[in-house]
Amino acid sequence: MNKSLQQTWDLESIFPGGSHSPKFAAFLDSLEKEARELRLAVQNAKVPKNLEEAKKLEDIVSMMEKCTAMTSEAGAFVSCLSAQDQNDKKAVQLSGRITSIRANLQSVISAFSNVLREMDDSLWDAWTSTEAVFPLKFILDESRNVAREKMNPELESLALELAIDGYHGWGSFYDTIVSKIQIPNEENGKTEMLSAGQAFNKLHHPSREVRQEMFEKWEQAWTDAEDYCADTLNHLAGFRLKLYANRGWEDPLKEPLAINRMSHETLDSMWAVIQDTKPLLVEYLNRKAKLLGLDRLTWTDVEAPIRTSVSKITYDEAAETITQQFEKFSPKLAEFTQMAFDKRWIEAEDRPGKRPGGFCTSFKVSNQTRIFMTFGGTVSNVSTLAHELGHAYHQHLMRGLPVLNQGYAMNVAETASTFAEMIVADALVKGAKDEQEKLALLEEKIQNTVSFFMNIHSRFLFETRFYNKRKNGLLNANEISEMMEKAQKEAYCEALSSYHPHFWASKLHFYITGVPFYNFPYTFGYMFSTGLYARALQEGSAFADKYDALLHDTGVMTVEDLAKKHLDVDLTQRDFWQSAADMCVSDIHQFLRMTDHLA
Template sequence: MYDTIVGSMTIPITIDGKTEELSVGQANNLSTHGNPEIRKEVFDRLEEAWSEKEELFAKTLNHLAGFRLHVYEKRGWDDFLKEPLEYNRMQKSTLQAMWNAISKHKKPFVDYLNKKAHLLGKDKLDWYDLNAPLSNDDETLSFQEGAQFILKHFHSFSPKMAQFAEKAFEEAWIEAEDRPGKRPGGFCTSFPLSGQSRIFMTYNGSMSNVATLAHELGHAFHSYTLQSMHPLNRNYAMNVAETASTFAESIVSDASVNEAKTAEQRKSLLEAKLQRSVAMFMNIHARFLFESRFYEERKQGIVPASRLNELMVEAQREAYAGAINEVHPRFWASKLHFYITDVPFYNFPYTFGYLFSLSIYAKAREEGASYEEKYMALLRDTAIMPVEELVMKHLGEDITEESFWEKGIQLCIKDVEAFIELAN
């Protein structure tokens, strides 16, 4: 239902006096446009488009949640987090420890957002400024150049991962053309019989797009490492599914910062890394808060679109700790993740995978290419044990403790400090 609605939507955008009808995916790519007026227009046109269809989206979301809640009632479950936690093979204490650690360390990321607002000449950022570029000095790479950049830096961590990515490029497993009619976002899907994967995204040459491409290749590599396992032992949960992808993305993001040609580029690329941290610690947190409160209210009956807008605004204000002026009330309508039928709460696993992968990445940086076999052994175990056991076995850490999550957060805070120093 969601894909049908979004696939039929067109967004009229006027640039340099010329109006074009764009797909939602193409319009979303303009959120990084250097002209604030264009970013504002894109945001407003998209918000209008979501508003026009909000009753359809609200009905879809209510039916999906209502079905789940009825199933839970029949099973005697009173906690709507029971299914997503079981699906992700994790304890509730692990989830609480992660969000508690993040909630305690929001201030540095608020400082970053305020510094960015200052650099853009504003008192506070609006939603459409979150991905705004800080300079026109940003490097763009053709698809081939982006591919070479990824292969070069994958090789320094794992020759096998680089060889696998090269095969994906050579055999055209990636559909990345920037054209009308494509839905937003990116994904990877695997075919176990052929041992192949396919990647979907809209590539426009930014370093952010290169990182997204690396992210999806990480997913494909994860599936590749599991080919030696019995088919029943290949079905890994979503929280660890985001581990290999985020690990691959971290390699490319760090490399882009280290290879920056100017201080301005370095600042801009550091800021791109921080956008990712903000997405994980604030945007994903807002999604989790919204969905938790929506499910609570859905128990009493249908939640109208107007109330969904209110719940989203409340969640965004809380998750961003008041750092955003104009927020995105219909984000619940715009985000595919709320409509995925087989995976409830398609949000917190991203943050889990992000922080978990940072711990793995820190180990990989210490040990270099020799870490490859340990990394692949960890990936093979992702489908056969709860995450608490997985992390204890491979990292020797207790993830039900906030201290584990704080280590990863501190790495991101160092990026904030480096960015603010450069900005000053």
Template structure:
């Protein structure tokens, strides 16, 4: 039997695989040449916008994009695996001006597309050299109309390296500098945030309570730093919005996710109208834990007496077994990821918290990052990130410019893969193990319906208040507490007021409102999963066809084409929510008092 490493191999990206790799820095040194070629192509388009010059411009954009993407992948891996890697941080900072140059040139190209008259643009989109890019050209044209002049947008882009992007990096530095001292099994340990977060589902209630208190206090101690960082990151974004005449803070995230406001409202409406079963679940879980009401410390607490540990090898084998039942492409890809050591899962200090998947289209390689501690939840997380990587694998035949999909559909593939594993685990288990795994599955729905909605409510309200000036740390705590109580239907005895400080997603500069796309992906994947179970193994090719379309159409059109449904209507989302409710009902039945 093949043994899989839980440490990734970066040497197949760049010889040496470290932040001082000569091959890595030689590649970085080539980027100015690619940017010069892009500048020449853009100038040719500006001088004479023809089908030929536009096609050449798209080719130059692609060349810069895929090369810079590979560098970005390497930097993401280096800074995640070792938060003390100073060389990686310096290189990351030095790359910012190059990204800014690319953004400026891309904007100039987009501006030419925007200024074409309608008849010429439509004719160009029908030309053989451009027909395959009609969607993204139309998207560029539409979005550029909403922007400022080339000079003003150039200034905003130039300032980002020392604006919102710098504040995002400040958050990473603050987190990297934090240690959390907790006592586990009688031993005091000094842990990173990623390590201490894994203890939130510790079977010992005393450990969970200590972890919750230590995390809350640590962020309370530094709340002024985090409040300052969040306020200025958001302030930079809002200043740009104001200059562009954008008043609705959701306009940009909706455009980024290629979805309508009606779709977002329909989704949240279905969830809000079906909150009662999940509140009942939390109340019941609290009683099983011997509590009158659910606390934040116990949200992830195991309710069954099970100490089953699944080492990395066992987790990999379990994933491969059940991916195989879905289809050979998914299983074959995942096996490749394990065999080629594309996964960093070791539980060690100085790693960044959380998990991610990143892919370089230049050489068709992905890398997956997480901290694996031997729980079934970790296995689900690993499957989730493999789903992201499989999405990129499905897109291999697609031109890179048509493979840039939005976050909401990105979360569909990952959640779909996670669902395969969660269902398989529940079906295979017996007794307390079955109860534990079913609870973990329900907890995922609670997280995506309640936790994510609380983030959405907080961020929406914070941005509205930030328009009028700095929002104090005290007020941020109040906003978060109110959002958590509302989203959890009043089921919580205690909340996590400093969640706004502890959650990385609020500090990502590239994508505002890094929350609702998760819920979209979860519910969308429920619909796809239901269809997959109905059709069987033959569905895999249909699924891959859907994934290949994710980068070149709006989500409403995507769902209509592949599922034949209107997602601007609550009925579509209600079906997914109802499937999650069935898990709640099954859990309540299994754990009811005799």
């Protein structure tokens, strides 16, 4: 690994000039032209009566592929611009333009799906069995079936158009709110104003005093913004619920489950196994409290290291560690990771003005990815970096497939990312120099289990209940905060002494309009990847190719079919989920044994 890696990403090689790029402006003009031609072609398309007429639709499918790839490229670029500098006003304008393009494209695709849904079933089977169309059969079947469950084409088109300034407009308002968050921080005798992203990192500081002080300021900052956030969340939910009602969908989970290509039975089985595991997690939390000299943990103590003298990790050290550990599992994964660092596909610099959080975005025309995060030198930052590299590798494996077949769902996307995290975390624990280091790294690993089993569960409980209550009218900020805290208490089994009432306001995931219920797919990814990791330990180096093959199929299968094909398991039953939970339980038992004398 080369030393002194640059921590800012390279966007110039894609579209030089940032938000004022002439090349990007020309690209958007070209995209809008392609989109207009696609719309015209769909408007003129008629429901085919025979195979020859059906084959004429293949040109439309090709145009859809091109527009989808170009829209992905444009959206990825602007999301990078907005994230790296929240004060880039031009990027905000471009984001609005792309949102409009994306919504219009969705409208056209929806209209085309309505042409498909009217096709005779026998003709459909014949057309989707042809050599040209068969590779896209899963996606086209899915699109046709979804269309059959929606409103009539005219109403669906109207809803999508209204969503541009309504639904998506409210969603983008979160970016405006968070860009105005400024939190004072005193350090070395000086007071500076931190962005939300920088302040968030302080919530994970090794010093409890620093964490607690920042948490009070963090809660206050979001309390000050709570009315804006409450309005935003209410209207997002209101739009969805009204749309669902007009489609005849009673369950708010119908759409997110369909998007994630999974059944309610699978989701219920997963949560049931997790719920049965929680008593041991509470035992871990209580043990951790004793180790920290506390009666019970507060919200900011849950992810705190059990040692306060944790040295900072440099970005170069993190890059080297991740690449080395990936190499032990898969040389292909390590080679890709090295390339991502060398080609500056990663934005990691800790500076003011950046958006909080981390993400990986794909440029489907350029066949590249970019990773965004703020690297502060913690073990958690190393995990985030490995996590996002897992996403990037997943997309890398999809290159060469039809663009429509690259649209894998969030739950399997989170499988690749958390699997990558697990490789690094497990290897670090096993390779620890001494018991103290091993304990610290093991505890960091267990924190992921707590996060996915408890934190994400609290988000799922909150959002499910919020949507059900929102059916009866608007909720004010106090009611939403009370609902959030109640969900946290239930998910953490009352194990903490304080909670985060304004978590709903601060968390971007509640405001994302592209994927409703941006929570349970994380836990699915964690559990699914843990089960995969258990297989990897059993099968050794031979599993790497199986893993790649599984990821390669994620865009064209339900999760149940994916697991059956590659693992020969039934996800609607508890067995697989229990095998994953057992891996987590093993870590906790080891932690409790190692700390028994300390407590």
